[in-house]
Amino acid sequence: MKRLSVHDLKPEDRLRLEFDTVFDQQAALxxxxxxxxxxxxxxxxxxMPDVVNGKRQRKYSRPSFWKALEERRDGNTSGLGLYRTRWPALDMSLSLWFPPLPPKLGIFINVKPLSFFALAERCHDFIEMVRAWASHYPVTHAMAYSSDDMILAGAPNFGRDDETEYRDGFDRIYEVCWLNVFGPKLVETVGRERMLSTPAHRVEELPNGSVLLVTWPTAADFASKEARLAQARAHAHLRPDLDFDTLVRSLQERSALLAPVQPRFHPDLAPLLSRVVDRAASHQRQRRIAELNAWHPPEPEEWRPADSALPPDVADVERAREHYRTLAEHLVALLHSEVPSVFAATPESLTDADFYFWREDFPKSRPRQALDAHAVPAIGAYLGEVLVRHLGGQWIPRQKLQEAQVLVGDRVWLPFLRAQRSMTSRQALLDYSLTLLFRSAERHRG
Known part of the structure; x- marks a missing residue:
């Protein structure tokens, strides 16, 4: 039974609920x-979760739920995870504190993607669930929101330092999310009459004195112009000390940062850059796409005209070529478990290697001496071998590796020099990618 992790899906926004409350420690759990x-x-x-995770995973049921809580009981705390095996992905947790700790029940929900909640019916059911919990369990503040949007809003600090946030918590209306439950203390701080007159999609006083407030019918379109105006109106109403126009501008700026951007990457590097973008946090994804749309890698300079090629200066040309093949095999040995395609030595394997080096930040995460002594020679030889195998290239050996050339058409290419340049920084791995040199050689082979 393999659960579907929110990390298994492409980088997308998610709906997140934070619900902290207390419970009667003397009553039966x-x-x-x-x-x-x-x-x-x-x-x-x-x-609905179909997996409950205690010390091991089980299919969700009431008995398996209680078994998991029992298994995870560790002194004064317990908790469990709830997940799904099918789309949409769910990452949900329940945590409990027992005496002598203060009584605490924490519920956290992440449902991915947020677009799942584009339907009003689904959102209504979600709201009703939270309403039922908030009617039974007292809260200071609970909220459901776009995870990406709250990151941009600076939650949970909202401009405060960590110490202040830890001390004060959500002691005033710092933000109005899609769904909010304001506890009695917050309601009284704002004024119950003012709270209940908030312009919003739904405002309801609960039996325990809390107030449920929902700004817009659906969660998924929180960033639309209309939803942002509704959010700003509610916030300005609850915080009359804040300027409505300023709130609107701030919300619109956040929406702009999250607005979809169509990828228009350099055609030679689109497969590589798409994977780079997929490593960005979802709230940064659109900005990263825009940055890479505007970025243009420098044209490879690691070549010279064939009639200017340096002649071989080694005693045994074939033995030198065999040495290059051996060096290339060193890269296969280094990467094969993480990049299985290196066995094939294809143009696609160059892209896979480029991405792996970028993902691992090879120039920074590995000792410089090891890079220069082992990685750069292996990478350069591997690049040269792909030029030989797929473009009909021919090695022209030199005693100095950086001078070794591969003749392709009317140019000779310097794969070891390219490898050295690529290994100077993480950005250099993109600026001097192996992929781009291969594609340039492919275009110029005549």
Missing amino acids: EKQLEPFLQALEEHADEW
Whole structure:
């Protein structure tokens, strides 16, 4: 039973719920958690967990839920994870604190992708679930929101230092999210009458004095112009000391940072850059695409005209070529477990190697001496071998590796020099990629 992790999906926004409350430590735990389970099972529907994780994974059921909590009991705490095996991905956790710790029940939900909540019916069910929990469990503040948007908003500090945030928590209205539950203390701070008159999609006073506030019918389009205006109106109403136009501008700036950007990458490097983008956090993804759209790698300079090629200066040309093949095999030995395609020595394997070196930040994460002594010679030889095998190239050996050339058409290429330049920084791995040199040689082979 393989659970689907939120990390298994491409970088996308997710809906996140934070719900911290307390429970009666003297009462039976089953009775305390019954409202939680009942509301989850009644309203989760298409994102309902089907895996419960204690010390091991089990198919979700009430008995497996209680078994997992029992297994994970460790002194004064317990908790478990709830997941799904199918789309949408779910990463949900429940945590409990027992005496002598203060009584705490924490519920965290991440459902990915956020676009799953584009339907009003799904959002309504989610709201009803939170309403049921908030009606039974007292909260200071609970919220459901776009994970990306809250990162841009600076949550949970909202401009405060860590010490202040830890001390004060959410002691005033720092942000109005898509879904909010304001506890009685926050309600009184704002004023109950003002809170209940907030212009929003839904405002409801709960039996325990909390107020449920939802700004917009659906969570997925939180960044639309209309949803942002609704969010700003609610925030300005709850915080009359804040300027409405300033709130709108700030929200629109966040929306602009998250707006989809169509990739228009350098055609030779599109497969590589697409993978680079996929490593960016989802809230940074669109900015990264825009940056790479505007970036143009320098044309490879590691070549000279064939009629200017340096002649071989080694005693045994064939033996030197065999040495290059051996060096290339060193790279295969180094990368084969992480980059299996290196066995094939194809243009595609060059891209795979480029990405691996970039992902690992090879120039920074490996000792400089090891790079110069072992990695650069192996990479240069491997690049040269791909030129030989796929472009009909021919090695022209030299005693100095950086001077070794591969003749392709009317140019000779310097693969060891390219490898050395690529290994100077993480950005250099893109500026001087192996892929781009190969594609340039391919175009110029005549």
